[in-house]
Amino acid sequence: xxxxxxxxxxxxxxxxxxxxxxxxxxxxxxxxxxxxxxxxxxxxxxxxxxxxxxxxxxxxxxxxxxxxxxxxxxxxxxxxxxxxxxxxxxxxxxxxxxxxxxxxxxxxxxxx
Amino acid sequence: xxxxxxxxxxxxxxxxxxxxxxxxxxxxxxxxxxxxxxxxxxxxxxxxxxxxxxxxxxxxxxxxxxxxxxxxxxxxxxxxxxxxxxxxxxxxxxxxxxxxxxxxxxxxxxxxxxxxxxxxxxxxxxxxxxxxxxxxxxxxxxxxxxxxxxxxxxxxxxxxxxxxxxxxxxxxxxxxxxxxxxxxxxxxxxxxxxxxxxxxxxxxxxxxxxxxxxxxxxxxxxxxxxxxxxxxxxxxxxxxxxxxxxxxxxxxxxxxxxxxxxxxxxxxxxxxxxxxxxxxxxxxxxxxxxxxxxxxxxxxxxxxxxxxxxxxx
Amino acid sequence: xxxxxxxxxxxxxxxxxxxxxxxxxxxxxxxxxxxxxxxxxxxxxxxxxxxxxxxxxxxxxxxxxxxxxxxxxxxxxxxxxxxxxxxxxxxxxxxxxxxxxxxxxxxxxxxxxxxxxxxxxxxxxxxxxxxxxxxxxxxxxxxxxxxxxxxxxxxxxxxxxxxxxxxxxxxxxxxxxxxxxxxxxxxxxxxxxxxxxxxxxxxxxxxxxxxxxxxxxxxxxxxxxxxxxxxxxxxxxxxxxxxxxxxxxxxxxxxxxxxxxxxxxxxxxxxxxxxxxxxxxxxxxxxxxxxxxxxxxxxxxxxxxxxxxxxxxxxxxxxxxxxxxxxxxxxxxxxxxxxxxxxxxxxxxxxxxxxxxxxxxxxxxxxxxxxxxxxxxxxxxxxxxxxxxxxxxxxxxxxxxxxxxxxxxxxxxxxxxxxxxxxxxxxxxxxxxxxxxxxxxxxxxxxxxxxxxxxxxxxxxxxxxxxxxxxxxxxxxxxxxxxxxxxxxxxxxxxxxxx
Numbered sequence: 001x002x003x004x005x006x007x008x009x010x011x012x013x014x015x016x017x018x019x020x021x022x023x024x025x026x027x028x029x030x031x032x033x034x035x036x037x038x039x040x041x042x043x044x045x046x047x048x049x050x051x052x053x054x055x056x057x058x059x060x061x062x063x064x065x066x067x068x069x070x071x072x073x074x075x076x077x078x079x080x081x082x083x084x085x086x087x088x089x090x091x092x093x094x095x096x097x098x099x100x101x102x103x104x105x106x107x108x109x110x111x112x
Numbered sequence: 113x114x115x116x117x118x119x120x121x122x123x124x125x126x127x128x129x130x131x132x133x134x135x136x137x138x139x140x141x142x143x144x145x146x147x148x149x150x151x152x153x154x155x156x157x158x159x160x161x162x163x164x165x166x167x168x169x170x171x172x173x174x175x176x177x178x179x180x181x182x183x184x185x186x187x188x189x190x191x192x193x194x195x196x197x198x199x200x201x202x203x204x205x206x207x208x209x210x211x212x213x214x215x216x217x218x219x220x221x222x223x224x225x226x227x228x229x230x231x232x233x234x235x236x237x238x239x240x241x242x243x244x245x246x247x248x249x250x251x252x253x254x255x256x257x258x259x260x261x262x263x264x265x266x267x268x269x270x271x272x273x274x275x276x277x278x279x280x281x282x283x284x285x286x287x288x289x290x291x292x293x294x295x296x297x298x299x300x301x302x303x304x305x306x307x308x309x310x311x312x313x314x315x316x317x318x319x320x321x322x323x324x325x326x327x328x329x330x331x332x333x334x335x336x337x338x339x340x341x342x343x344x345x346x347x348x349x350x351x352x353x354x355x356x357x358x359x360x361x362x363x364x365x366x367x368x369x370x371x372x373x374x375x376x377x378x379x380x381x382x383x384x385x386x387x388x389x390x391x392x393x394x395x396x397x398x399x400x401x402x403x404x405x406x407x408x409x410x411x412x413x414x415x416x417x418x419x420x421x422x423x424x425x
Numbered sequence: 426x427x428x429x430x431x432x433x434x435x436x437x438x439x440x441x442x443x444x445x446x447x448x449x450x451x452x453x454x455x456x457x458x459x460x461x462x463x464x465x466x467x468x469x470x471x472x473x474x475x476x477x478x479x480x481x482x483x484x485x486x487x488x489x490x491x492x493x494x495x496x497x498x499x500x501x502x503x504x505x506x507x508x509x510x511x512x513x514x515x516x517x518x519x520x521x522x523x524x525x526x527x528x529x530x531x532x533x534x535x536x537x538x539x540x541x542x543x544x545x546x547x548x549x550x551x552x553x554x555x556x557x558x559x560x561x562x563x564x565x566x567x568x569x570x571x572x573x574x575x576x577x578x579x580x581x582x583x584x585x586x587x588x589x590x591x592x593x594x595x596x597x598x599x600x601x602x603x604x605x606x607x608x609x610x611x612x613x614x615x616x617x618x619x620x621x622x623x624x625x626x627x628x629x630x631x632x633x634x635x636x637x638x639x640x641x642x643x644x645x646x647x648x649x650x651x652x653x654x655x656x657x658x659x660x661x662x663x664x665x666x667x668x669x670x671x672x673x674x675x676x677x678x679x680x681x682x683x684x685x686x687x688x689x690x691x692x693x694x695x696x697x698x699x700x701x702x703x704x705x706x707x708x709x710x711x712x713x714x715x716x717x718x719x720x721x722x723x724x725x726x727x728x729x730x731x732x733x734x735x736x737x738x739x740x741x742x743x744x745x746x747x748x749x750x751x752x753x754x755x756x757x758x759x760x761x762x763x764x765x766x767x768x769x770x771x772x773x774x775x776x777x778x779x780x781x782x783x784x785x786x787x788x789x790x791x792x793x794x795x796x797x798x799x800x801x802x803x804x805x806x807x808x809x810x811x812x813x814x815x816x817x818x819x820x821x822x823x824x825x826x827x828x829x830x831x832x833x834x835x836x837x838x839x840x841x842x843x844x845x846x847x848x849x850x851x852x853x854x855x856x857x858x859x860x861x862x863x864x865x866x867x868x869x870x871x872x873x874x875x876x877x878x879x880x881x882x883x884x885x886x887x888x889x890x891x892x893x894x895x896x897x898x899x900x901x902x903x904x905x906x907x908x909x910x911x912x913x914x915x916x917x918x919x920x921x922x923x924x
Contacts (some may be wrong), residue, residue, distance in 0.1 A: 003120045007157055008222035010124035014131055015615065016215030021135040022608055023207040026195045028600060029140055029185060033147055035607050036178065037131050040154055043166075048222070049622040051161045053231030056238075059162025061231045062248035063502070064621060066257065067570050068332050069169050069249070070264050070735050071614065073407075074577050076173055077271035078607055079495065080414035081581060083185045084275040085588065086416065089596040095193040098601050214648075221619055230625025235502050256502045259495040263562060263574045266448055267581060270555050273455070274585040277548035281591075284544040308643045355458075355542060364452050371448055374441075384441040387498040 008048035014041025028096055039075040043068045052110045120160050127153050140189070144182045151175025164326035165249045168318065172334035173411070180341055244393030246324030253328065254396050258385045262370045265403065268410050269367060276354055279418035285355035288413075289420035304346035311339035319404045323393065329400045333407025340412035354419045359409070365416045366406030369399050437493040439479045440506045440565055440667055442514060447558030458473045459546030460536040463527070466550045470524040473557065477520040479514040480501025481910065490914040492567075500568065500628035507630075509569040511766060514907060515691065518770050519560045521896065522683050527553060528889045529781050530676045531788070535857050548589060549677075555582035556680050563688045569617040569627040572692060573610065576656070580606040586677035587669045598668035605655050605665045609689065612652025616645035629699050638704050646701055650713070653696075656689035659713075659750060659751035660720035663743045663766035670742060671735035678735070679777035682742045687769050690749055698762060698915075705756070712864060713879055714754035718745030718849040719781025725856025729863065734783050734793040737864055738776070744853060745772045745819060748830065751846050755837045759912075764833030766911050767904070771826025771897050775815040778893035782812040785886060786868070789878055798867040800876035807887040809868050816861035818901070821854045 018041055020036025046064045053061030090096055130150045137143040158167035169269030199207065236248045236256065245251045253261050279286075310399040312335075343349040354357040374385040380402060382388075389393050450469040452464045490509040499505070508516070534549045536542055559582055562575035584606065588599035617861060621627055623641045629868050636642055658666035666686075670678050722915055724744025731737040745768070752765030785808045786801050787793040802809045818825035831850055838846040 001117065003116065003160060003557045004912070005222065006117070006120045006124050007161055008191055008225075009156075010127055012215050012222060013128050015218060016211040017128070017131050017135050019214060019608075020207055020211040022604070023211075024199055024204050025135070027140070027200045028195075028604070029182070029189060030143065031604055033134055033143055033182065035604070035611070036147065036174075037134060037150070037388045038611050040150070040174070042611060042618060043170075044154065044157060044161075045218070045222070045615070046621075047158060047163055047166065047329045047620060049229070050163060051224070052225065052229035053233055053625075054162065055231050055233040056236075057238065057767075058233050058248060061229075061233045062236050062252050063232045063257070064618075065163045065166050066252035067260075068163075068166050069253065069328070070260060070570075070574070071708070072166075072169055073330060074219050074264060074267055075576070076178055076411070077268055077414065077581070078577070079178060080181060081271050081274050081584065082600065082603055082607075083181055084278050085416055085584075085596060085600045087185060087188060088278045088588075088591070089593065089600060090189055090192055092593045092596060094153035094191075095195070097188060097193075097195045098597055099196075099198065102236075159618075217640075217644045218615075218619075221622075221644055224641065225622050229622070232501055232625065239498075239502065255496065256498050257504055257570075259504050260571055260574055262448075263444075263571070263578065266451065266555075267574060267578050269451070269455070270551070270578065270581045273548060273551045274581055277552070277585045277589065278543060278591070279544055281544050285542065357456075360456050364455055367448065368452050371445060371452070375445060378438060378441060378445075383494070384438070384498045396606065 004048040004051035007044055007051070011041045011048060012043035014038070014044060017041070024088070028082070028086050028098060032079055032086070035082075036075065036079060043071055046071075116160075123153065123157055123160065127157060140186045144179065144186055147182065148175055148179035151179065165247070165322070165328055165331065168326060168331035169334060172331055172338060176338050177334060177341065177411055177415060180338075184415070217328060242392070243387075243396075245396065246320060247326065247328070249326075250328050251320050254399065255392070258370075258374075262367065262374065262385070263352070265367045265370060267407065268407065269363060272363065272410050272413055276418050279354075279420070285353060286419040287351045287353045288416045288418060299421065300346045301348055302327030304342050304348045308339045308343050308348065311342070312336055313402070315339065315408065319400060322400075329403040329407060333404045334411060336404065337411030337415075340408060341415050342362040344412070344416060351416055362409045363406055363413075365402040369402035373399055433456065437491055439476050439483070440491060440493045440508055441482065441495075442476050443473070443565060444558060446476065447554050447561065450554040451558065454547070454550050454554065454579075456812045459542035459550065459742050461891055462550030463530070463535065466554055467527050469554070470520065470527050470557070473520045474517075474524055477513075477517040481509050481623065482516050484508055484510060484513040485910055488913055500631055501626035504571050505567045505628060505630070506565045508565055508597045510846060511691070511694070511914070512564040513913075514766065514770060514910055515564045515687070517775050519557065519564070519684055522773055522893070523553065523557045523680065525777060525781075525889050525893050526676045529679070529886050530573070531674075531886075545589065548585065549674075552582050552677075553680065556586075556685060558751050560684055560688055563691055567629050569629070569632075570622065572695075573614050573617060576610050576613065576689065576692070576887050579685060579688050579858075579893055580656075583681055586681060587673045589674055589677060590672070592672070594668065595672040597660070598665070598672050602665045602669045604664065609652040609656035612648045612655075613692070616647075616649030616652070619645040619648070620690070629695060632700050636701055642701060642704065643706075646696060646705060647709070649696055650693055652796055653689045653693045654713075654716070657686050657693070657741060657746060657749075659716050659746060660743065661716070663720065663724075663746075667736055667739040670739040670780075671733070675780050675787075678739075678780040678784075682739070682780060683773040683777040686742070686746060686768055687773065688840035690746070690769065694762075694765070697756060702750055702756075707754075710754035710756055713750050714846060717747040717750030717753075718846070720744060720750070721849055721853035722856070725853055725860065726841050728860040729856065731860075733784070734795050734798070735780070737795065737860060738779050738783055741779075741819065741857070741860065742776060743859065745776070748834065748853070749772055751850070753836055754843060755834075755841050755846065758837035758841050760833045760840070762915070763908055764830055765898070766835060767826060767833060767907070769832040770907070771818055771830055773817040774893050774897035774900065775827065778811055778815040778890050778897065779819075781886070781890045781893070782808045782815070785882060785890065789876070789882065795867055799870040800872040802869040802875045803871065805882060805887070807891055808882075809865075811887070811891040811894040812868075814891075815897060816860050816865060818894070818897040820857045821860055824902045825898045827897070829901040829904050830903050852886060
């Protein structure tokens with residue numbers, strides 16, 4: 001049992017937790033939170049892989065570490081976009097439900 | 113069992129406990145506070161995994177800036193009507209089984225990963241000298257996999273345009289509404305005036321030192337973004353208007369310089385995103401300067417949101 | 426320092442241009458403002474069609490893939506760009522459809538005189554250029570993480586297009602689309618992490634050489650396929666697509682249905698045919714095929730019951746996506762890969778034409794209720810004719826692209842002895858005929874009061890729609906060259922024998 005294995009198993013559990021939250025939580029803000037936990041788990045798994053690749057005098061494989069940095073930035077952008085859409089939806093409707101109301105789904109669109 | 117392992121085990125369990133709290137907590141505010149704690153503990157885990165660059169980026173971005181974004185959202189959504197459950201008991205049970213299955217599969221794979229682990233560390237180290245850099249992670253981001261980083265800067269810029277596109281038509285060109293309209297001279301304003309210059313210096317230092325030690329453009333940019341958010345919130349600096357040309361230049365600079373250097377290499381015949389033979393490090397630093405600026409401004413504006421008030425007097 | 430040959434001698438640099446041009450466009454439009462968005466975008470798109478032709482020509486002439494090493498660094502450390510026959514064909518289709526969308530885009534994305542910019546003008550053109558950039562990155566990428574970044578770029582471009590009009594319905598649809606898409610990318614990345622942990626590289630070519638049939642590989646492929654299938658709206662995880670594609674502005678719907686969903690699909694093809702050919706197992710293929718069959722039947726049946734034209738077209742997309750997945754249980758047959766890709770290509774042209782035609786009709790009538798479409802056939806004859814052509818291609822009437830697709834898939838399913846897919850294809854064709862007939866019949870009747878156009882409809886827009894529909898037929902009338910192009914770079918399959 002090494003450090004990498006410990007955090008690898010931790011990461012696997014985080015992925016499961018985040019996935020469950022993303023699917024099961026009804027509120028979009030909580031889904032976004034769960035997505036961040038899921039992302040954190042995936043990155044941590046990548047980190048465990050990097051730690052296992054320690055060689056040539058470095059503490060870890062630099063390539064996965066660089067990819068995780070990229071991934072963290074992308075995940076943040078996704079969160080920001082999701083929050084922005086959610087806030088706009090709230091401003092328009094006063095609610096945050098993802099459920100279409102029956103009358104809305106039959107209303108006419110006059111896009112051109 | 114040495115101390116390090118015990119520590120790591122304890123940290124891992126703590127991380128799982130906090131993550132579990134975030135998922136099942138009743139109130140959104142509590143969940144978000146838990147999430148910020150989760151981010152900070154994750155940074156500690158990254159230190160334990162010998163990845164200081166990632167730890168810096170995670171603590172600044174994952175913990176700090178994301179927390180600010182989510183707390184702001186939670187505050188504005190407080191008056192939202194409650195959302196009813198979409199999945200019944202059966203649905204949630206099925207989801208639970210699915211997630212347990214995925215976790216079990218992952219644990220199995222983790223335990224059976226090949227030994228010795230395949231790694232690119234020796235190759236990366238070998239080529240490091242020719243890049244003029246001392247930090248292999250920075251070299252990977254800026255040299256070996258520069259195309260990824262350039263595309264990811266485009267993703268960042270696009271996310272901001274996407275957020276801006278959510279503004280109502282009548283507010284276009286204006287400033288985002290952000291902050292609680294503190295009067296000047298209040299305690300928050302004082303804290304901001306003291307903290308922001310220090311923070312910006314720290315950010316610049318992190319980016320500069322990232323060439324040879326842990327740090328880099330992303331960590332530095334994230335800290336600068338945090339300072340920007342603090343400044344906007346405290347009313348110390350005005351949020352820029354969306355149509356301001358200088359703002360657009362600052363936002364586009366990262367991609368523009370990166371693409372420019374890349375195309376120069378293509379035109380010169382050496383190849384897209386190659387660096388001149390003995391001149392690599394100055395060019396890389398130039399790109400990183402533009403990147404740090406763009407990243408800082410973009411991240412701050414992503415938190416602040418789309419325009420919410422009209423432009424002009 | 427970088428090793429020997431960095432690029433294929435012929436067209437390597439053009440692979441870079443295929444990425445650099447759209448990115449430069451994004452920067453230019455962002456800096457110059459929405460007023461110049463249309464001009465900059467159209468100029469670059471015309472150049473883009475040229476570049477795509479050069480790439481396709483390079484692949485065709487050499488009979489081999491065109492590669493480029495970004496920065497001169499070879500995999501596993503660096504990133505390689507690679508254009509094989511599949512990439513070249515899809516890049517060409519993407520550039521043509523995107524150009525058409527740019528030409529079609531309506532006046533509400535133009536900036537009225539006196540204002541420097543409007544929200545819609547800046548957003549639309551930047552988003553269109555981003556879709557183009559992301560699709561090229563998906564088709565040219567040979568590195569799994571580079572492809573992940575391309576997928577995220579595609580998502581961030583597609584989601585805001587859905588809610589461009591800002592109505593609550595579209596905002597809900599966009600948020601749901603975003604959540605599904607993020608789930609999909611997360612699962613994809615998770616699989617990529619497992620692959621790196623097991624093999625130490627993310628380059629597709631290097632992975633293909635090193636993979637062994639083991640649990641890590643199967644779990645990785647399963648996760649990645651599941652995530653990508655969610656992004657491609659494969660039944661039963663299709664629920665985000667109909668409201669999203671029907672609520673977007675017509676030019677955006679065309680891009681979303683014709684191109685964006687094909688991006689994630691393309692990566693499934695890459696995984697199954699390039700990374701792990703023949704290691705995916707028969708059962709997995711049958712599962713994907715079954716979901717595809719479900720999509721064909723379900724999408725067709727629900728489309729029959731729609732009251733609104735745009736929703737009908739969106740459910741038609743759900744059904745047509747099902748055909749794409751019939752190639753996986755038949756993966757051992759060369760005709761299956763060709764059939765799937767042909768479906769991707771001809772559906773792209775036909776569906777783009779359909780959404781654009783529906784947009785013109787809705788613009789004249791002010792609504793898109795099918796029951797009240799009467800008179801539109803006389804008012805917009807070119808448009809309705811184009812819609813009819815596109816419908817014929819989707820149904821599979823000879824000599825359209827859709828007909829040739831069905832031929833390929835039918836012959837593959839009989840050769841493989843899996844006749845049940847043939848039954849599904851025939852049922853799908855019947856259903857498509859049914860709902861297309863339902864949509865077109867009212868349009869061809871005359872109303873009591875003749876319809877008057879509120880404003881003249883631009884000829885350019887009608888011609889663009891017609892051109893797209895004709896392309897769907899051209900692909901079917903001259904299939905030999907495209908089939909040969911698609912075969913270039915395939916290392917594991919024997920020659921395709923056209924039916």
